[in-house]
Amino acid sequence: METTNNIISIRGLYKRFPMGKDEFTALHDINLSFGTGEFAGLIGPSGSGKTTLLNIIGSLDVPTQGEAIVLGRSIGKLSPRESARLRKESLGFIFQSYNLLAVHTVYENVEFPLLLLNYTESERQKMVLDALEWVGLSPKIKSKPPQLSGGECQRVAIARAMVKKPRLVLADEPTANLDAANSHHILQTMEKLNRELKTTFIFATHDEKVISYLKRRIYLLDGRVDNEELTEAI
Amino acid sequence: MIKFLLKGLWRDKSRSRLPILIVSLGVMLTVWLHAYITGFMGDTIEMNARFSHGHVKVMTRAYAEDMNQLPNDLAITGADSLLAALKTSYPGMEWAPRIQFGGLVDAPDNMGETRAQGPALGLGIDLLSPGSREDERLNLSRSLVRGRMPDQAGEALLSDEFAVKLGVNPGDDVTLIGSTMNGSMAMYNFTIAGTLSFGASIMDRGTLVADLQDVRAALDMHDAAGEILGFSKSGFYEDGDSREMALTFNANPGNEGDEYAPLMKSLSQQGNMGQYVNITSTWSQYISLIFILAMSLVLWNAGLLGGLRRYGEIGIRLAMGEEKGHVYRSMLIESVFIGLAGSVLGTIFGLFLAYLIQKYGINISGMMQGASVMFPSSIRARITPVDFYIGFIPGLISTVLGTMLSGIGIYKRQTARLFKELEA
Ligand SMILES: Nc1ncnc2c1ncn2[C@@H]1O[C@H](COP(=O)(O)OP(=O)(O)O)[C@@H](O)[C@H]1O
Ligand SMILES: [Mg+2]
Numbered sequence: 001m002e003t004t005n006n007i008i009s010i011r012g013l014y015k016r017f018p019m020g021k022d023e024f025t026a027l028h029d030i031n032l033s034f035g036t037g038e039f040a041g042l043i044g045p046s047g048s049g050k051t052t053l054l055n056i057i058g059s060l061d062v063p064t065q066g067e068a069i070v071l072g073r074s075i076g077k078l079s080p081r082e083s084a085r086l087r088k089e090s091l092g093f094i095f096q097s098y099n100l101l102a103v104h105t106v107y108e109n110v111e112f113p114l115l116l117l118n119y120t121e122s123e124r125q126k127m128v129l130d131a132l133e134w135v136g137l138s139p140k141i142k143s144k145p146p147q148l149s150g151g152e153c154q155r156v157a158i159a160r161a162m163v164k165k166p167r168l169v170l171a172d173e174p175t176a177n178l179d180a181a182n183s184h185h186i187l188q189t190m191e192k193l194n195r196e197l198k199t200t201f202i203f204a205t206h207d208e209k210v211i212s213y214l215k216r217r218i219y220l221l222d223g224r225v226d227n228e229e230l231t232e233a234i
Numbered sequence: 235m236i237k238f239l240l241k242g243l244w245r246d247k248s249r250s251r252l253p254i255l256i257v258s259l260g261v262m263l264t265v266w267l268h269a270y271i272t273g274f275m276g277d278t279i280e281m282n283a284r285f286s287h288g289h290v291k292v293m294t295r296a297y298a299e300d301m302n303q304l305p306n307d308l309a310i311t312g313a314d315s316l317l318a319a320l321k322t323s324y325p326g327m328e329w330a331p332r333i334q335f336g337g338l339v340d341a342p343d344n345m346g347e348t349r350a351q352g353p354a355l356g357l358g359i360d361l362l363s364p365g366s367r368e369d370e371r372l373n374l375s376r377s378l379v380r381g382r383m384p385d386q387a388g389e390a391l392l393s394d395e396f397a398v399k400l401g402v403n404p405g406d407d408v409t410l411i412g413s414t415m416n417g418s419m420a421m422y423n424f425t426i427a428g429t430l431s432f433g434a435s436i437m438d439r440g441t442l443v444a445d446l447q448d449v450r451a452a453l454d455m456h457d458a459a460g461e462i463l464g465f466s467k468s469g470f471y472e473d474g475d476s477r478e479m480a481l482t483f484n485a486n487p488g489n490e491g492d493e494y495a496p497l498m499k500s501l502s503q504q505g506n507m508g509q510y511v512n513i514t515s516t517w518s519q520y521i522s523l524i525f526i527l528a529m530s531l532v533l534w535n536a537g538l539l540g541g542l543r544r545y546g547e548i549g550i551r552l553a554m555g556e557e558k559g560h561v562y563r564s565m566l567i568e569s570v571f572i573g574l575a576g577s578v579l580g581t582i583f584g585l586f587l588a589y590l591i592q593k594y595g596i597n598i599s600g601m602m603q604g605a606s607v608m609f610p611s612s613i614r615a616r617i618t619p620v621d622f623y624i625g626f627i628p629g630l631i632s633t634v635l636g637t638m639l640s641g642i643g644i645y646k647r648q649t650a651r652l653f654k655e656l657e658a
Pocket of ligand 1: 024045052204
């Protein structure tokens with residue numbers, strides 16, 4: 001594990017949710033660091049806290065205790081505006097259920113993050129076309145999500161997450177709705193982008209296919225880091 | 235960005251066309267109902283004004299005490315000079331002297347013996363002098379069922395239902411049996427020129443309409459009139475104006491103690507009509523208010539649902555780094571757009587519908603059979619300036635408020651929660 005080139009460091013992190021009068025502790029004393037270019041995964045059964053941790057890293061949620069420093073910024077100490085800016089400029093999200101905007105075309109879905117970043121029309125066009133090429137969807141540019149297969153939708157979601165070349169992409173169960181062939185296809189795509197663009201990927205998954213691609217596996221159990229393994233040096 | 239949002243708005247039927255349709259329907263109903271109530275209430279008042287109450291009515295003080303009894307022994311004498319005085323004093327009004335009376339109508343057989351008889355409500359009005367507007371006011375010519383309008387002295391009209399009951403046809407003679415101004419018995423022969431259907435059952439049951447001069451002769455009421463009705467030339471009853479007019483007229487000093495001195499009453503000051511006028515204006519306000527509230531709730535809900543349904547989309551926009559305030563504002567702008575478009579469309583359609591009903595009316599004579607209050611036989615909407623903006627209250631305000639409320643969820647919830655709801 002590298003300590004110099006860290007883009008994420010998590011120290012003594014707890015996440016508790018109110019549950020009736022009590023609290024439920026979803027994450028216990030998490031200590032983790034991630035370096036640039038990692039292809040890592042949070043692995044564990046349902047309810048083990050993967051999504052909760054990923055959401056905190058993505059500044060969609062905040063720690064109850066401890067700290068999570070992402071790209072030099074301490075999640076939980078950011079104002080809503082600062083955390084929106086962190087997501088806008090540096091983070092990409094991929095979800096299990098794609099979450100595409102159904103009435104917009106493939107092109108427009110991928111273009112959306114760039115609109116938030118105020119790129120000019122010609123810059124946007126080039127970036128969107130590039131991103132669609134990475135995921136092999138150039139022919140489907142004018143289609144709308146309902147006309148696409150699940151695998152194609154997830155590739156659009158990857159293009160949308162990647163189009164602004166973020167430093168960090170967070171993928172929560174990205175293969176859960178896909179068959180084996182499509183799962184391998186999108187994993188190969190992400191592996192390639194990780195290699196070529198040096199984008200850091202963090203997955204949350206319990207899918208064996210995804211796990212087999214990971215270079216670093218972090219096992220969660222009941223909100224604690226249970227075990228960790230590296231499959232190759234980063 | 236704006237273009238992107240507009241594209242989404244336009245393409246997503248459930249976000250644009252459907253809400254606009256719902257809003258415009260609600261607005262249309264609001265506008266139409268308001269014009270309808272205004273028209274119906276107004277028509278009912280106008281009808282009672284034209285048939286019996288006037289916008290104002292001049293009587294003797296004593297007559298006014300017992301107005302419902304039609305006490306013609308207390309009628310205005312010297313009616314013609316009073317009429318002339320009223321005409322000069324109130325150029326904005328039209329005046330119509332009338333005698334209302336009760337009597338028996340007797341239909342004789344060939345031998346002159348009574349064949350059939352029935353109680354009648356008699357109405358003596360100015361039918362024959364040129365320029366009289368009584369025919370138009372009481373809608374007589376157009377209510378003719380058989381025969382024609384009287385064109386000479388001695389002719390009268392009967393309500394058709396009554397004529398049928400008596401077996402009387404146009405051209406037949408009938409005898410009116412009543413009482414004179416001094417209380418002795420009066421008999422007078424009329425030739426029935428035509429029969430009428432008023433569409434209001436209390437009128438159709440038994441009415442005789444004759445020229446004022448004939449009635450004066452029949453009842454021995456020379457130069458007298460039970461009442462002189464005044465109608466504003468605008469054609470609409472304005473309660474405030476009429477009360478004001480009566481107040482100044484009655485303030486004439488020197489009349490105290492003279493029970494034959496003339497007294498003016500506004501329509502609302504005559505019997506039950508006062509309550510009706512008050513009920514009318516309060517109820518038309520209440521009904522409109524309740525309806526606007528109901529419509530507001532519906533549209534509010536539509537706004538809320540529209541907002542809630544979109545938590546998924548909102549979640550994804552937030553995840554991509556759009557600020558909450560920006561998302562919220564764009565939702566509000568959308569709802570203003572939808573509320574405005576719906577309100578404008580709905581107001582146009584509502585006004586159009588109301589206009590049709592204002593122009594052609596809805597015939598309700600069938601529904602009002604047996605009603606004891608005089609209702610118009612057809613309802614006409616009346617478009618007032620209020621109708622041009624009243625629909626915007628539910629249409630715009632509640633749609634936007636609904637969206638505002640649902641949008642607060644964006645702020646209250648942790649962004650992560652929006653996804654939880656999304657994945658579920
Ligand atoms: N907003 C929340 N409120 C209460 N409990 C929650 C909330 N989010 C997650 N949890 C709980 O935290 C635990 C971990 O959830 P999650 O991170 O979604 O697990 P995973 O993604 O590994 O399936 C679960 O028991 C879940 O019920
Ligand atoms: Mg999960």
